[in-house]
Amino acid sequence: MPINYEVINPNTDVATTKTLLHEVIPLTGTIVSGTYGTFPDDDNVKNYSHGMFQSVYDYPYLSSSANHIFDLTIGYDESSGFYNTSNTQNTKKTNMYNQFSQVLLGYTGSANRVRLFESDLTLNEDNSMKEVFFVNLSRLLTKDQIKKGSVSITLGTASYGSPFGGTVTYTDANATENAGTLNTVGGDYGILLDTANNLTGGVVFYQAGVMALTASAFSGTAGLPADFYDGLSLADVMTGSAITASADAFRHRLYNLQFNNTTEINSAVYFCRASHNKFNYSNNPTYLSSSAIRVKNLNRDNAPVSYITTIGLYNSQNELLAVAKLSEPLRKDPTNELTLRVRLDY
Amino acid sequence: MGFLDNSGDIILDAVLTDVGRKRMAEGNFRIVKFGLGDDEIDYSLYNADHPSGSAYFDLEILQSPVMEAATKQASSIKYGLLSITRTDLVYMPVLELNQKSGVDSVLKHNNIILLAANKATYTTLAQDANIGASKVLEPNTLTPSSKVIIESGITSADRQPTRENRDNMLVSTNLVDLQFDVRFDSRFMAGLISVQPRQDQSFANNTDGSRRITLTAFARKSAVSATQFMDNYVTAMADGLEDLVLQYTTAETDETGTNLSQLAGPRGGMTALSFAPSTEINAQGTASPSYYSLYGSTGVVGTSLGFASTDSFDYIDTTVYVQGLTTGASIQLPIRIVRQQA
Numbered sequence: 001m002p003i004n005y006e007v008i009n010p011n012t013d014v015a016t017t018k019t020l021l022h023e024v025i026p027l028t029g030t031i032v033s034g035t036y037g038t039f040p041d042d043d044n045v046k047n048y049s050h051g052m053f054q055s056v057y058d059y060p061y062l063s064s065s066a067n068h069i070f071d072l073t074i075g076y077d078e079s080s081g082f083y084n085t086s087n088t089q090n091t092k093k094t095n096m097y098n099q100f101s102q103v104l105l106g107y108t109g110s111a112n113r114v115r116l117f118e119s120d121l122t123l124n125e126d127n128s129m130k131e132v133f134f135v136n137l138s139r140l141l142t143k144d145q146i147k148k149g150s151v152s153i154t155l156g157t158a159s160y161g162s163p164f165g166g167t168v169t170y171t172d173a174n175a176t177e178n179a180g181t182l183n184t185v186g187g188d189y190g191i192l193l194d195t196a197n198n199l200t201g202g203v204v205f206y207q208a209g210v211m212a213l214t215a216s217a218f219s220g221t222a223g224l225p226a227d228f229y230d231g232l233s234l235a236d237v238m239t240g241s242a243i244t245a246s247a248d249a250f251r252h253r254l255y256n257l258q259f260n261n262t263t264e265i266n267s268a269v270y271f272c273r274a275s276h277n278k279f280n281y282s283n284n285p286t287y288l289s290s291s292a293i294r295v296k297n298l299n300r301d302n303a304p305v306s307y308i309t310t311i312g313l314y315n316s317q318n319e320l321l322a323v324a325k326l327s328e329p330l331r332k333d334p335t336n337e338l339t340l341r342v343r344l345d346y
Numbered sequence: 347m348g349f350l351d352n353s354g355d356i357i358l359d360a361v362l363t364d365v366g367r368k369r370m371a372e373g374n375f376r377i378v379k380f381g382l383g384d385d386e387i388d389y390s391l392y393n394a395d396h397p398s399g400s401a402y403f404d405l406e407i408l409q410s411p412v413m414e415a416a417t418k419q420a421s422s423i424k425y426g427l428l429s430i431t432r433t434d435l436v437y438m439p440v441l442e443l444n445q446k447s448g449v450d451s452v453l454k455h456n457n458i459i460l461l462a463a464n465k466a467t468y469t470t471l472a473q474d475a476n477i478g479a480s481k482v483l484e485p486n487t488l489t490p491s492s493k494v495i496i497e498s499g500i501t502s503a504d505r506q507p508t509r510e511n512r513d514n515m516l517v518s519t520n521l522v523d524l525q526f527d528v529r530f531d532s533r534f535m536a537g538l539i540s541v542q543p544r545q546d547q548s549f550a551n552n553t554d555g556s557r558r559i560t561l562t563a564f565a566r567k568s569a570v571s572a573t574q575f576m577d578n579y580v581t582a583m584a585d586g587l588e589d590l591v592l593q594y595t596t597a598e599t600d601e602t603g604t605n606l607s608q609l610a611g612p613r614g615g616m617t618a619l620s621f622a623p624s625t626e627i628n629a630q631g632t633a634s635p636s637y638y639s640l641y642g643s644t645g646v647v648g649t650s651l652g653f654a655s656t657d658s659f660d661y662i663d664t665t666v667y668v669q670g671l672t673t674g675a676s677i678q679l680p681i682r683i684v685r686q687q688a
Contacts, residue, residue: 002381002426003674014377272380279382281438283425283674286389290502291437291611295404297394298504300434305404309412310383311358312423313366315376319574321366322377323422325359325415329387329408334433342360342380 005314006278008270015269020262022150025141027069027257029154029164032056040248047244052092053136054247071136072247074238075100077116080130087239096243100134100212104186104205117212119191119200121182129202131215131238133250135257142209143263148175148190150260151204153211156253157220160227163253168194168220170201170213181206197221218253265345272311272340279332280304305333311340349411361415363422365574383423386412428674432519437500439521441670441677442608444495444616447480449549449559449606452492455481456652458663459494463623463685466630467659470686475654482684486622488539488564493618495549495561496677497589498523498670500611507593507603512612522614523670526584529572530666533637534624534683538567540584541618549616550590551606555597559606561618575667583671589613615670623683627662632687634660645687658687 008014036059037043043060053073059066075097076082084090098114105115105123116128137146151172156163174180175190182189187207193200199220202213215234218224228234229241229249237246281287281304292298295305307329313322324342332338362370369375391406416422444451452459460482462468472479484490505511516522528538541547542563550558565585572581591607599605607613627637634644642662648655661684669676 002383002423003669003671004426004429005379005381006429007379008377270377270380272382274382277431277433278429279427280433281428281430281435282384282387282389283428283676284384284387284389285425285676286387288438288440289390290504291440291500292502292504293436293438294389294392295394296436298436300436303433304430304435306382306427307384307387307404307407307410308382308427309386309410310415310423311360312381312383312426313377314379314381315369315374316378319365319369320363320422321369321375322360322362323415324361325412327359327412329384329410329412331404331408332382332427340358342358344360344362 002312003283004279006272006274008272008313013271013273015271017267017269019265019267021265022147022260022262023143024260025258029251029254029256031058032254033251036060039252045251051089051242051244052096054244056251067140068138069141070138072250073134073136073243074132074246075134076131076238077128079116082131082235082239084239089242092243093238096134097132100132100210104184104189104208104210104212106185117203119202119214121180121191123182123184127200129212129214132202133213133215133217133246135211135213137209137211139209141261142259143261145187145262146204146206146209147260147262148177148181148188148206149173150258151190151192151211152256152258153192153201153213154255154257155201155218156255157218157222157225159225160230160252164255166220166222167255168197168199168201168217170194170199170217172204186210267346268344270313270342270344272342274308274332274338274340276334276337279308280306280334282306303333303335305331308332308338308340311342313342348414359415361417363417367417381423382427383425384427385424386410425676426674430519435519437502437505437515437611439498439516439523439614439670439673439675440501441523441668441675442497442499442501443677443679444497444608446606446608449495449557450491450493450561451495452483453481458680458682459483461485461621461623461681461683463660463683464628464630466688467684467686470655470657470688471653471684474648477653483620485628486536486539487620488566489562490539490564490620493541493561493620494679495616495618496526496668497607497609497613497616498586498673498675499589499607499609499613501609503602503610505611507591507607507609507612509592512592512614515612516614521673522588523672523675524586524588524615525671526586526617527581527669527671528567528584528619528666529575529579529581530621531578531664532569532580532624533578533641534627534662534664535621535666536624537569537622538582538584539564539620539622540567541587543585543587547587548590549587549618551592551594551597551603553594553596555594555599555601555603555605557606564618564620566622584617584619584668586615586617589616621666621681627683627685630688634685634687638662638685642683651684660685660687
């Protein structure tokens with residue numbers, strides 16, 4: 001253990017910074033449909049007995065190597081034309097819609113009912129999306145939030161047999177850090193648009209990592225395919241099938257999904273200043289040969305030299321709280337002064 | 347723990363240690379100072395005779411690969427760099443284990459220091475023809491006949507151990523160790539016993555070269571946890587005395603004082619130590635405490651340990667680390683705790 005320390009002055013030797021780190025997250029449609037096992041019973045897709053959502057992994061989920069990438073579910077509001085108490089899982093579908101809505105949009109009106117998702121940035125009850133596919137992205141992928149303006153999703157719009165015979169791509173191209181989004185109780189959201197064809201696909205909530213895609217997002221320019229999923233229309237799937245079947249249908253038509261995530265890194269930078277007359281000798285056992293300092297070669301006029309490889313940061317009880325390693329030894333002698341900048345990220 | 351990529355710019359690889367994360371969870375993470383280390387450096391690679399000139403003296407040192415930072419606190423800085431204002435030092439003190447007979451120093455047996463686990467074992471070994479009282483430490487006593495004596499000073503005979511050289515090389519440069527940090531495994535040792543720095547205690551010689559050594563006052567030293575150094579280890583501070591074994595031209599016995607001192611050059615400070623074995627291993631009787639089978643050996647015939655006795659013994663080997671608190675010089679002491687099965 002070292003016996004010589006230098007004080008770190010919190011006023012002059014410590015700085016704090018915040019930086020945003022972005023990673024590109026590309027999710028190809030094949031990974032969620034057909035890569036592992038046979039669609040729709042893919043080994044990387046987990047269904048639950050409650051049947052309220054479906055989880056998608058990047059590898060067969062029974063493996064410890066699997067990472068959760070997103071959950072899929074659908075929902076519709078009670079005011080939707082799809083709503084019917086005789087529908088399969090009708091209550092669960094409305095519950096899912098209400099749950100996402102209350103978390104992401106909150107309540108409104110004297111009746112204090114949940115807001116409806118809207119395909120615009122006004123929340124004035126126009127352009128409501130009453131039937132919605134929800135893509136709930138894992139925090140593992142989105143980290144602190146999705147980067148605004150980076151989302152792109154491509155869906156197949158052709159018939160079930162070859163869904164990617166036609167595609168539509170929605171992006172949040174209008175969203176930036178300073179504009180093109182609306183702030184709600186669930187964080188900021190932006191609109192997913194096919195700008196070329198002036199189509200609206202849904203909305204993306206950046207902090208929550210949730211995409212709410214309107215059921216008509218699969219229309220493209222040619223309209224909804226009659227054979228949306230295995231001989232069934234979209235309306236049949238959303239009303240007469242379980243939520244998991246709708247999730248299967250979504251996976252079957254997901255061609256590509258890409259976004260940039262954001263990690264906020266708060267850093268403390270410690271400036272470790274070794275002045276000219278400090279740290280020039282060493283306790284390293286190899287430093288001496290029969291008590292003689294090797295680097296001085298028995299000449300008192302030669303300057304003492306040491307080679308720094310490690311920086312230890314200590315508290316007042318001499319406990320080592322953090323350690324930093326230099327990638328190569330750094331020569332220290334009385335002719336130089338060093339400032340070693342140690343950054344700790346939180 | 348891989349090596350860091352040293353092919354490009356110099357980078358810093360920083361991590362929180364296990365203690366750092368614990369302190370952060372507790373809400374008292376507060377960095378107030380730093381120290382520097384050079385554990386990967388082998389200074390013997392410094393080639394002051396390199397035929398290509400001084401720019402190449404430390405070429406091999408500068409090419410030393412550096413390992414990644416490890417989060418375990420104990421695996422980080424072991425030695426550390428020293429801040430000494432003077433730049434003209436040529437020699438620095440080291441710690442040496444005194445192995446001179448006639449100074450009450452415990453002598454190594456087969457390159458290891460023997461510590462009796464209990465009084466019965468000590469009595470047996472002190473009377474053993476191959477061991478005797480000079481080669482075994484008596485456990486848990488404030489009046490040890492043999493002690494671990496550690497000296498701090500210059501080993502090179504190039505500088506004579508005169509008082510003048512001692513003053514110039516050690517005293518005036520503030521390189522005299524009078525306190526020592528002693529770290530030991532608390533599973534096997536319950537405590538440290540060290541000499542007291544009283545005026546009636548001395549480690550010196552007379553002008554005729556004869557011994558003037560009085561090491562009779564010992565005290566128990568309290569220990570605190572040293573898990574930041576090594577798991578299960580505790581640390582205690584041992585006091586020391588001035589090592590005044592000097593070279594006298596008038597000496598009749600040994601002019602240089604090496605009859606008493608392990609160091610050939612000027613001597614600075616010294617300490618004398620003994621230990622108290624832990625209660626887990628000091629029981630007398632035929633039944634061996636479990637620690638011996640867990641961490642050592644049981645039922646070993648004395649002759650195979652180099653004793654004259656044919657009785658059966660248990661033993662545990664451990665290491666005690668001693669560091670001078672002024673110079674930072676350190677020494678490792680291999681210790682065998684021996685217990686007689688009787």
